[in-house]
Amino acid sequence: MSTEHNCWQCGTPDVASLFCRYCNSLQAPIPNYYEFFGLNCQLALNPDHLQKQFYQLSRLLHPDRYTRRSEQEKHYSLQASSILNDAYRVLRDPIRRSEYVLNQAGFEIGDPRNKEVPPELLEEVFELNMALDELRMGDTEVLPQLDEMRQHFLDMMAEMDGELESQFLTHDAQPDDEARRKVLTGIRAILNRRRYIRNLVDEVDKQLTARNA
Amino acid sequence: MAYSEKVLDHYNHPRNVGSLDKKDPSVGTGLVGAPECGDVMKLQIKVNPDTGIIEDARFKTFGCGSAIASSSLATEMLKGKTVDEALQIKNTEIVNELSLPPVKIHCSVLAEDAIKAAITDYKAKMEVPSVSPLQTA
Numbered sequence: 001m002s003t004e005h006n007c008w009q010c011g012t013p014d015v016a017s018l019f020c021r022y023c024n025s026l027q028a029p030i031p032n033y034y035e036f037f038g039l040n041c042q043l044a045l046n047p048d049h050l051q052k053q054f055y056q057l058s059r060l061l062h063p064d065r066y067t068r069r070s071e072q073e074k075h076y077s078l079q080a081s082s083i084l085n086d087a088y089r090v091l092r093d094p095i096r097r098s099e100y101v102l103n104q105a106g107f108e109i110g111d112p113r114n115k116e117v118p119p120e121l122l123e124e125v126f127e128l129n130m131a132l133d134e135l136r137m138g139d140t141e142v143l144p145q146l147d148e149m150r151q152h153f154l155d156m157m158a159e160m161d162g163e164l165e166s167q168f169l170t171h172d173a174q175p176d177d178e179a180r181r182k183v184l185t186g187i188r189a190i191l192n193r194r195r196y197i198r199n200l201v202d203e204v205d206k207q208l209t210a211r212n213a
Numbered sequence: 214m215a216y217s218e219k220v221l222d223h224y225n226h227p228r229n230v231g232s233l234d235k236k237d238p239s240v241g242t243g244l245v246g247a248p249e250c251g252d253v254m255k256l257q258i259k260v261n262p263d264t265g266i267i268e269d270a271r272f273k274t275f276g277c278g279s280a281i282a283s284s285s286l287a288t289e290m291l292k293g294k295t296v297d298e299a300l301q302i303k304n305t306e307i308v309n310e311l312s313l314p315p316v317k318i319h320c321s322v323l324a325e326d327a328i329k330a331a332i333t334d335y336k337a338k339m340e341v342p343s344v345s346p347l348q349t350a
Contacts, residue, residue, distance in 0.1 A: 117246035117247075117251065117253065119246070122244050122245070122246050122253065123244060125246065125253055126244060126253050126255055126273075126275070129253060129275040130273070133275075
């Protein structure tokens with residue numbers, strides 16, 4: 001899926017990149033983050049490579065370079081720089097990147113305040129709530145337990161990150177869209193669980209900060 | 214949304230809050246969670262093994278007022294019933310008793326689930342001695 005059009009300046013057909021290959025004028029920027037970076041829609045990305053491309057594109061698209069150019073190109077350079085920053089912020093982060101790909105593939109992503117308790121976590125969520133309750137009532141003896149639970153949740157998140165990384169590779173290796181969608185369904189489930197645990201950790205942090213304040 | 218008087222009463226004066234010894238073979242524990250709102254509910258029953266009557270029930274719920282009231286009421290309903298009678302308790306009884314509005318019906322469903330989970334746990338504990346000789350045979 002590439003966005004092709006004619007160059008606005010010289011009319012060369014099938015311009016699918018940032019610059020016209022014929023007259024080199026800046027084109028209307030492509031809103032898709034992957035296409036913008038000239039990448040295939042893959043989930044596993046090399047962060048160093050991405051960063052290098054980001055710097056290079058930043059220089060090429062910087063509005064300062066277009067002060068003496070046409071209004072059209074000035075306008076495009078502003079647009080393109082803004083998309084570039086958004087795209088880089090999303091693509092460099094594995095979580096946001098996979099959410100972006102899910103979104104593009106038409107998947108609904110769970111509410112960020114997702115409260116659905118993963119069944120295997122019920123016990124721990126209950127214990128955590130008990131400990132937070134006791135802390136609110138001024139019982140500081142639960143602090144070591146809370147620290148331990150917090151660490152345990154962080155470990156679980158780290159484990160999920162590993163799981164995601166390997167699912168990314170599986171996704172990229174699939175031969176067609178249908179097979180990719182299957183992998184994406186699994187990725188979405190991991191992301192939802194991860195978000196739930198993230199919220200738990202945030203809740204603990206909030207309580208601890210409130211106590212120290 | 215205003216809570217009914219009965220919900221407020223159970224919320225302000227919850228009955229049977231606390232816990233029973235999970236390891237006691239005559240104690241059944243049900244731990245359930247509600248996907249709709251993130252509520253977590255623990256409900257425990259203590260059964261007289263000779264009569265099958267529920268002698269004590271306790272709960273601890275993290276959630277909204279309706280969830281707390283539903284589980285508080287559930288423990289009251291459980292006491293004095295046999296395990297089989299308790300299995301007949303329907304969430305609609307809780308809805309009616311507490312005048313729960315439609316958006317809070319899931320709280321009563323959660324309480325019913327917790328009762329069923331506690332009974333299942335109790336029954337599983339009771340079966341252990343009679344099952345293991347069969348398994349070894």
